Amino acid sequence: MSTVVNCPNCKKQVIWGPDAPYRPFCSKQCQLIDLGEWAAENHKIATQSGNDQKVTPDMIEDIEAMLAQAESEAGFFKE
Ligand SMILES: [Zn+2]
Numbered sequence: 001m002s003t004v005v006n007c008p009n010c011k012k013q014v015i016w017g018p019d020a021p022y023r024p025f026c027s028k029q030c031q032l033i034d035l036g037e038w039a040a041e042n043h044k045i046a047t048q049s050g051n052d053q054k055v056t057p058d059m060i061e062d063i064e065a066m067l068a069q070a071e072s073e074a075g076f077f078k079e
Contacts, residue, residue, distance in 0.1 A: 009026075
């Protein structure tokens, strides 16, 4: 008996469990895209550049770097 959730980004079904480390997202990419859209949403308010802002691979790399840094900082503060 598995719990199945829908990926908030692409709506693909994700089986909730150890095989889905990015749950509720289906993949790391969807997790990052969701974070990217959240960031773009904030950015939009500042720039008033309208809608349809796309998350580019560059942005995903930036977000990944940001997350990695946050993770290492969190680890550092735990020491
Ligand atoms: Zn997805």
